[in-house]
Amino acid sequence: MIRFLIKGLIRDKSRSRTPVIIVTLGVLLTVFLHAYITGFMGDTIELNARFTHGHLKVMTTSYAENMSQIPNDLALIEVGDLLDKLNEQYPDVKWVPRIQFGGLIDVPDENGETRSQGPAMGLAMDFLTGNSGETERLQIEKSIVRGQMIKKQGEALLSESFSQKLKVEPGDVITLISSTMNGSMSINNFTVAGTVLFGAEAIDRGALMIDIEDARTALDMYDAAGEVLGFMNSGFYNDEEALKMAKTFNKENNISEDEFAPLMMSLSQQGNMGQYVKLTEVWSIYISMVFIIAMAIVLWNAGLLGGLRRYGEFGIRLAMGEEKDHVYLSLIYEAVFIGTMGTIIGTAIGLLLAWLLQTYGLDISGMMEGAAMMFPSEIKARISPSDYYIGFFPGLFSTVLGAMLAGIGIYKRKTSQLFKELES
Amino acid sequence: MENTSIIQTKELVKKFPIGKSFFTALNGINLSFDKGEFAGLIGPSGSGKTTLLNIIGSLDTPTSGDVTVLGHSVGKLSAKQAARLRKEQFGFIFQSYNLLAVHNVYENVEFPLLLLKYNANERKKMIMDALSWVGLTDKIKSKPPQLSGGECQRVAIARAMVKRPSLVLADEPTANLDAVNSHNILQTMLKLNEELKTTFLFATHDEKVINYLKRKIYLLDGKVDKDVIK
Structure with a gap:
């Protein structure tokens, strides 16, 4: 049948x-x-997590309150100890320090006079130790359009459109004019190692990327970082888990009593990312x-x-x-x-x-x-x-x-x- | 003398509700059919012939009275028991053949045997016997759309006969056939009736069929008008 x-x-x-x-x-x-x-x-x-927010972000309470202004004068200090603590407490999360900063890029001509200038959105992260996974996380290698990856201190990457706007080629020297953590003017030269295109218009417009140790030197931020970002080892953001971690961390660190106490925020608690x-x-x-x-x-x-x-x-x-x-x-x-x-x-x-x-x-x-x-x-x-x-x-x-x-x-x-x- | 009656109806009444009243399709039918009869229910549309065929074929139940078919009181059968009775004892032949179009001749004839769970060897022998009765052994691979109307109805007869049923019920079996095919079909059925002693009961108003019947029961307005035995 x-x-x-x-x-x-x-x-x-x-x-x-x-x-x-x-x-x-x-x-x-x-x-x-x-x-x-x-x-x-x-x-x-x-x-958004990879470039700016992390799955979790640790900042000082005051920095968090003015996060959109990137107030590096309110940055975290003794970051080495903080990272040790975070790594011990949250082994399923990879923690990395970052410094976001603003500045003016000045490109000199052969006489040392300004040939072109433009405002830059700076991002400093670990390019050189090789154990933070940062270059892989942001897929820097894949994003390089011209030139090469940062191989040594004193090198920088510029976004491709920004470099075209400034008429800068890999190997050219650029000057970063910014302010230190303490409010002083900071002027530092970098050699353009390469140009990058991330495919995200918001970051491709005027990005400057340098190694975090260079940024610390340039901005007087020794053992400091504006933010410590956490990335879940699963590779995907889990809102429920992130909120739980942030709540526990903040409870332990008495954030209400100390404006410089580290504050942890999940991605969804930052800006309009929650929505x-x-x-x-x-x-x-x-x-x-x-x-x-x-x-x-x-x-x-x-x-x-x-x-x-x-x-x-x-x-x-x-x-x-x-x-x-x-x-x-x-x-x-x-x-x-x-x-x-x-x-x-x-x-x-x-x-x-x-x-x-x-x-x-x-x-x-x-x-x-x-x-x-x-x-x-x-x-x-x-x-x-x-x-x-x-x-x-x-x-x-x-x-x-x-x-x-x-x-x-x-x-x-x-x-x-x-x-x-x-x-x- | 041995009682060979296989169908008995006693004061059979069948009413169908129409709004708040009833239409009486059968009104006090008393009939008896012996094994091996070649009989027909004859009458115009609305005379009750198909209703009577339905009740005898355990497709419907009487409103009152009693119908006994092969020892089973039709009115007391559950749906499952009625289905089982049809599966084991009855063959049906329809005006429109109703063959399964995607199955070939062999498979169409095989279907009733599958329901009865015969094994493959038994099925093959029974199917070939049935197809030889209707002269279609050379068409076993053909599918219904490839056959003529007459051939289709012969397949339907083979399908009805393959399980050697006690009773074959045929409703206007020649209505879609021309005169030559009608006679061929009727001769085939008559031959099977005589050789296998299968009881055939027709519902018809077709003169071609009526001429072949050995017993003619004329129905009029739900009653037996005449019961003529040749």
Whole structure:
């Protein structure tokens, strides 16, 4: 009997191939879109985390209150001890010191006169020890357009557009005019090692990157840092966990009593990132649910139509003495088969497409020009564990539900009408 | 003399609700059919012939009275018991053939045997016997859309006969066929009736069928008008 039903299923393309294609397409779109949404929304958060916010950030309480002004006069001191403490207390988080600073870049001509000038957003981080993972985290190597990575002290990286604006080539000397932690003027020369393009308009406009020890020297910040950023070893921001860590840390450090006490903030507690994190969560769920429900309705109807178009076949089977339970179950088994096949194929293709988008990305930099917030200029999907099973909801569950609803008609059918129905 | 009656109806009444009142389709039918009969219920539309065929075929139940088919009181059967009776004892032939279009001739005839869980060897022999009765052994791989109307109805007969049922119920089996095919079909059924002693009960108003019947029961307004045995 099973062979008979399978033969029928395989031969009747509108019962097998067409529904499998419909389920496959539905599941494919569901899986791909879910990975895309997760990737796009998550990438924006991670991009902001990597460059400015960290998953967690430790600052002095006063610095935190004026964070948008980057007040390095309120920076953390004795950072070495703080890092030891953080590493001991939170071993699942990688802690790195950073100094953000503002300044003016002056480019001299052959006579030492100013050839060009421009305001720079400076970022100092560990380029040279090789154990902080900072260059990998910001994918500096990949982002270099011309020249090379900072290899020694006294070198700097400029964003490509900034270097073009200043007409600076790798190997040229530039002067950073800034202010020290104590408010004095600071003038330091750097050799441009290379230019970088991160694909985030907000940072690509006027970025200057130097090693943190150079910044400490230039800005009189010995054993100090504006911020200590924490990155979760999982590689992805976990808001709940971050908030919990920040709460515990702040409770232990009496932040209410000392304005220079270290204060820990999660990414979502910084600026408007909280709104974005919430928005990301809500949108991911909302978009995924809308799409899953839409696909579920499509596939449910496909299952329903599949059952209805076989009205005649079911009638003859009932007349010949096949029990209603048996007819109904065979319809459900078929739906399970179709749903499973479609879901497996759709999930596989959806994951493949998501993997391609995750690996190669899609360049949307043209759409991001002038963006103030750091958005990735490349759309990338992110395959998460749920992508492996999310397709089963519309693919299998809805198809079977559609078949189950269509099958109710089998029970409602009056055998006394079969002769009439089968004659029409 | 041995009682060979396989169908008995006693004061059979069937009413269908129409709004708040009822339409009486069958009104006090008393009939008895012996094994091996080749009988027909004849009458115009609305005379009650299909309703009576439905009740005898355990597809419907009487409103009152009693119908006993092969020792089973149809009115007292559960849905499962009725399905089992149809599966084991009845063959059905429809006006529109109702073959499964994606299955070939062999598989269409095989279907009732699958429901009865015969093994593959038994099935093969029974199917080939049934197809040889209707002269379609050379068409076993053909699918219904590749067959003529007459051939389709012969497949339907083979499907109804393959399990050697006690009773075959046929509702207007020649309505979609031309005269030549109708006669061929009826001769085939008559031959099977005579050789296998299978009881055939028709519901028809087709003269071609009526001419072949050995017993003609004329129904009018839900009552037996005439019961003529050749």
